[in-house]
Amino acid sequence: MPRENHVEEWIPFYLLGGLDAYETEMVEKHLPRCAQCRAVLEDLRGGAQALPYAARPIPPSPRVKRDLFNRVHADLRANSAASQARAIATSANWFDWLRVPSRAVALASLILLVLSIAWALSLRAQVDQLHAQVNEQRVALTLLSKPSTVTKDFQATAVQPNARGQLIADLSDHRALLVVSGLKPLPQGRVYEAWLIKGKTPVGVGTFVVDANGVGQILINAPEPLRVYQIAALTEEPEGGSALPTTSILMSSQFN
Amino acid sequence: MLGRVVMMNLPERSDEELMSGVVRRESAALEILYDRYAASALGVALKILRERASAEDIVQETFWRVWKSAATFDSRRGAFPSWLFAMTRNLAIDELRRRAARQASDIDLDDAASEIPDCASDVMDAVWTQMQSERVREAIQQLSEPQRQVILLAYFQGLTRQEIAERLQEPAGTIHTRARLALQKLKTLLSGE
Structure with a gap:
């Protein structure tokens, strides 16, 4: 706490978002009961509020607005359908209610509306998935174009000796692309999981499945730069991945 | 010239009026706010993250939160742009921390290239x-x-x-x-x- 139990010294960083959680809490508790510190806050606020404009404004691509308003309109439709559904649910007697043909038609329309929304949401999920894939490809291309990127053989063990793979990585970065082929397609509920091993500690960095030809890929995003890990490895795990490897290593590559 | 441009740009509806519209679920009000501030929000996110795809995701998430949390906006606590940009910055900083990729690189005010706004309404x-x-x-x-x-x-x-x-x-x-x-x-x- 700054001197004399005031928070004046912290206020510039409060406005800049540069206090930790404890300090922020202290400032927010102090301000309502201290006119002196509030005056400092008001004196500095104008300067801090200008800072966002220090970044050059860049119009987002049309996709951003389109995706946003697809979500907004889906939200409006879902809320509207939910409101109508609630209104219907409060009717005392469904049977009597439905005897009126216009209401039956309204109910049928509502059901159609709900089904349409569900369909739209499912389409939205597919679009989101495609966006994620495109983004992943974009990151992979960026990785491939970096001069510091290296390619390491991902070698199969005796468990699946026909498997082949390559790990494309910039060891100073957190991301790597693992491409494999010749792996056995797995039954439902099973996945391949990639691991990075630091000392004796394996860290799960993602799961994937292979297609009918045994081909698969995963974009790894490690919690630390890749150079801190010694080994990358692959195991078979239950869907959702495991906290630690539960089966034998199928493929691996040494970083150093 | 500056005065003239600013005068021509005076909005018909204030940010606060538009936010009241957003609270009433008027998507058109959100659209006006988006057109007004999305470019600045992207500038902030891009300056923090230095990667356009992620920065655009942050902008979309920011305005989605404006839509979903409009009722929590209180103009007595600060103007709408401050609220919006604080949200943009916090989301971008969270993403930056998730990446654990703080770099000691020099800050360049001109690192994000200026673009001609071809899609601003x-x-x-x-x-x-x-x-x-x-x-x-x-x-x-x-x-x-x-x-x-x-x-x-x-x-x-x-x-x-x-x-x-x-x-x-x-x-x-x-x-x-x-x-x-x-x-x-x-x-x-x-x-x-």
């Missing part, structure tokens, strides 16, 4: 935003290098006061003074226009 809004941005960047350039460094490290790289003191190897008191003087000078420079 209101060209005058875009012109005004560009002019406002240039004015603020000119003011920041008039700060001393140490003052500029402190406020930009805090705002655009998400460093705390203690982290800045450690990085610059200066006492915390010196960092506090630089930040305070920088914000005071910025306010003076900008209000003197």
Whole structure:
């Protein structure tokens, strides 16, 4: 706490978002009961509020607005359908209610509306998935174009000796692309999981499945730069991945 | 000329009126706010993350939260742009911290290339935003290098006061003074226009 139990010294960083959680809490508790510190806050606020404009404004691509308003309109439709559904649910007697043909038609329309929304949401999920894939490809291309990127053989063990793979990585970065082929397609509920091993500690960095030809890929995003890990490895795990490897290593590559 | 452009750009509906519309679930109100501020929000996110795809995701998430949390906006606690940009910055800083990729690279005010706003529905809004941005960047350039460094490290790289003191190897008191003087000078420079 700054001197004399005031928070004046912290206020510039409060406005800049540069206090930790404890300090922020202290400032927010102090301000309502201290006119002196509030005056400092008001004196500095104008300067801090200008800072966002220090970044050059860049119009987002049309996709951003389109995706946003697809979500907004889906939200409006879902809320509207939910409101109508609630209104219907409060009717005392469904049977009597439905005897009126216009209401039956309204109910049928509502059901159609709900089904349409569900369909739209499912389409939205597919679009989101495609966006994620495109983004992943974009990151992979960026990785491939970096001069510091290296390619390491991902070698199969005796468990699946026909498997082949390559790990494309910039060891100073957190991301790597693992491409494999010749792996056995797995039954439902099973996945391949990639691991990075630091000392004796394996860290799960993602799961994937292979297609009918045994081909698969995963974009790894490690919690630390890749150079801190010694080994990358692959195991078979239950869907959702495991906290630690539960089966034998199928493929691996040494970083150093 | 500046006065004329700003006068032409006077909005028909204030941000607060538009936010009331958003609370009433008027998507058209959100669209006007988006057209008014999305470019500045992307500028902030891009400056923090330095990667366009992620920065655009942050902008979309920011405006989605405006839509979903409009009722929590209280104009008595600050203007709409401050609320919006704080949300943009916090989301971007969170993403930056998730990546654990803080780099000690120099801050370049011009690192994000300026683009011609080809998709803004209101060209005058875009012109005004560009002019406002240039004015603020000119003011920041008039700060001393140490003052500029402190406020930009805090705002655009998400460093705390203690982290800045450690990085610059200066006492915390010196960092506090630089930040305070920088914000005071910025306010003076900008209000003197």
